[in-house]
Amino acid sequence: MEKPQVFRVNSPQVVSETIDGEVVIVNLDKGYYYSLLKTGAYIWSGIERHLDRDSIVVELTRTYLGNVEEISTAINDFLDELQREEIIVLTTELISEHPNEIVEMGEKQLFEKPILEKFTDMEDLLLLDPIHEVDVDSGWPNVKTA
Amino acid sequence: MINDILPIYQLSLCQKLLLQATLLQGERAMQAWDCWQSLIDIENLDPSSNVLLPQLYKNLLIHDVKHPYMARLKGIYRRNWYANQLRLKDLKIILSYLKDDEIDVIILGKASFGSYPIENCRSIDSFRLLVQEKYLERANQKLTAVNWQEDDPTPKTLIHLQGHLFWAIPQDHIDNLVWHNATPDWSDRLGWRLSVTDQFLDSCTRTFFKGHSQQIYGIADVMILIQNSSNDIDWMRLVSQAQRYQMILPVRNMLIILQNILKPSVPNWVLPALWQMPIAHAEWLSYKILADDKRSFWQSIYAHSVRPLNYFGTKLRELKQTPFPGRQVLKSLLKVR
Numbered sequence: 001m002e003k004p005q006v007f008r009v010n011s012p013q014v015v016s017e018t019i020d021g022e023v024v025i026v027n028l029d030k031g032y033y034y035s036l037l038k039t040g041a042y043i044w045s046g047i048e049r050h051l052d053r054d055s056i057v058v059e060l061t062r063t064y065l066g067n068v069e070e071i072s073t074a075i076n077d078f079l080d081e082l083q084r085e086e087i088i089v090l091t092t093e094l095i096s097e098h099p100n101e102i103v104e105m106g107e108k109q110l111f112e113k114p115i116l117e118k119f120t121d122m123e124d125l126l127l128l129d130p131i132h133e134v135d136v137d138s139g140w141p142n143v144k145t146a
Numbered sequence: 147m148i149n150d151i152l153p154i155y156q157l158s159l160c161q162k163l164l165l166q167a168t169l170l171q172g173e174r175a176m177q178a179w180d181c182w183q184s185l186i187d188i189e190n191l192d193p194s195s196n197v198l199l200p201q202l203y204k205n206l207l208i209h210d211v212k213h214p215y216m217a218r219l220k221g222i223y224r225r226n227w228y229a230n231q232l233r234l235k236d237l238k239i240i241l242s243y244l245k246d247d248e249i250d251v252i253i254l255g256k257a258s259f260g261s262y263p264i265e266n267c268r269s270i271d272s273f274r275l276l277v278q279e280k281y282l283e284r285a286n287q288k289l290t291a292v293n294w295q296e297d298d299p300t301p302k303t304l305i306h307l308q309g310h311l312f313w314a315i316p317q318d319h320i321d322n323l324v325w326h327n328a329t330p331d332w333s334d335r336l337g338w339r340l341s342v343t344d345q346f347l348d349s350c351t352r353t354f355f356k357g358h359s360q361q362i363y364g365i366a367d368v369m370i371l372i373q374n375s376s377n378d379i380d381w382m383r384l385v386s387q388a389q390r391y392q393m394i395l396p397v398r399n400m401l402i403i404l405q406n407i408l409k410p411s412v413p414n415w416v417l418p419a420l421w422q423m424p425i426a427h428a429e430w431l432s433y434k435i436l437a438d439d440k441r442s443f444w445q446s447i448y449a450h451s452v453r454p455l456n457y458f459g460t461k462l463r464e465l466k467q468t469p470f471p472g473r474q475v476l477k478s479l480l481k482v483r
Contacts, residue, residue, distance in 0.1 A: 015231050017227060017266070019207075019220065019223065019224065019227075020207055020220065024224055024227065024228070026228055026231050026232070028231060028232065028235045031232065033228055122228070125225075126225070126228075126229060128225075130218065130221050130222045130225045131188060131189055131191075131196075131218060131222070132189060134218065134221050135217075136214070136217065136218060137217050138217055138221070139217045139218045139219070139220050139221020139222070139224070140218075140221030140222065140224055140225040141221070141224070141225070141228075142221070
């Protein structure tokens with residue numbers, strides 16, 4: 001039987017903060033900035049709670065409406081992408097004592113594929129005026145479109 | 147015109163409302179926010195107000211505010227958070243270098259608020275580091291060795307390395323007191339943190355020091371110290387140290403502003419005690435006075451009227467150190483003859 005795969009945030013080179021449902025992440029070694037919303041942010045909370053890969057899938061299939069197989073594939077792809085970006089790493093030390101705590105969301109919402117939004121041209125983005133040169137509806141680091 | 151001669155600290159209505167919307171809770175905060183956002187254009191804010199926007203965003207979020215400005219405020223917060231993470235990483239590297247050489251550092255200024263909820267609400271544009279005077283030169287050499295150049299014309303981040311925080315005689319004793327009251331708990335014991343009382347004093351002096359441009363974040367910093375660490379503020383010590391270090395005026399200014407705008411919980415005796423203390427001549431010259439403080443205004447005018455005599459004296463001493471040009475003129479005249 002395969003060992004459960006548990007992840008941890010690749011700290012100290014990766015730091016994150018959750019702001020109003022959005023997870024913002026920075027890889028301090030590379031300077032890259034990432035953003036997770038909705039299901040991506042939910043999966044992140046599972047990682048922070050040290051849920052193993054299968055438990056994250058189970059929790060999201062219970063929380064969201066959708067085809068179980070599609071949800072499972074999307075989550076696994078997403079976790080692989082987070083690993084490739086060196087944002088999370090596998091760990092053998094941390095296993096959640098309270099797996100599958102369902103977050104109350106009222107009525108079940110339709111599952112949306114998690115997206116890892118990545119910004120690499122940070123030197124330019126840091127020079128942006130965060131009031132005048134950004135998209136009014138989404139704010140920095142989203143540049144105002146002409 | 148008088149402001150040029152006698153720097154006066156005056157908050158605009160919008161700045162007062164911004165402080166209230168940023169630092170208060172509940173209905174008072176929301177009333178201030180409603181009023182502020184109706185009066186301002188976010189695209190034309192004064193630089194001093196801009197500094198508070200990340201913290202304003204955090205408070206609005208707590209109050210579940212929905213407003214078209216929120217997206218941009220969130221963006222400002224994100225940018226600030228991202229930039230600060232990179233700067234804090236640099237700071238941790240610096241502290242590790244110095245720690246390896248057994249040089250302890252107290253982190254001052256915007257990077258000092260590590261454990262407070264405003265950690266990511268101030269833009270850390272420079273590092274103010276306090277080391278013991280005897281290690282100052284060694285710390286400087288150590289940092290220069292790792293490419294922190296004194297004369298770098300385009301530094302991305304500045305380090306202000308200092309050996310003293312407060313000035314009084316005997317200086318060694320004052321320096322030791324600062325270290326005695328500090329705690330080694332900044333970021334996994336990499337650095338030290340000032341006692342809350344010393345942090346309070348430092349914020350007051352920097353807010354009202356004449357050489358600095360008017361900033362309102364210092365007021366917010368002190369308010370946060372009171373809100374989060376009121377039990378750690380030694381008010382007796384604060385008042386006595388303010389007197390000893392000749393910092394009565396900035397502390398008094400701060401408490402008057404806080405009382406008028408934010409009404410924090412401060413022991414009743416503190417402000418009257420500060421009003422009774424005589425203020426040294428140097429204080430009137432060093433710190434800004436509040437616009438509506440008539441008594442301080444006249445005292446400060448008097449101090450300034452005495453200052454030109456001192457300045458004249460300094461200029462005369464400078465002249466003595468340089469060769470007297472008249473003699474050269476005389477020599478050339480003699481040669482001609």
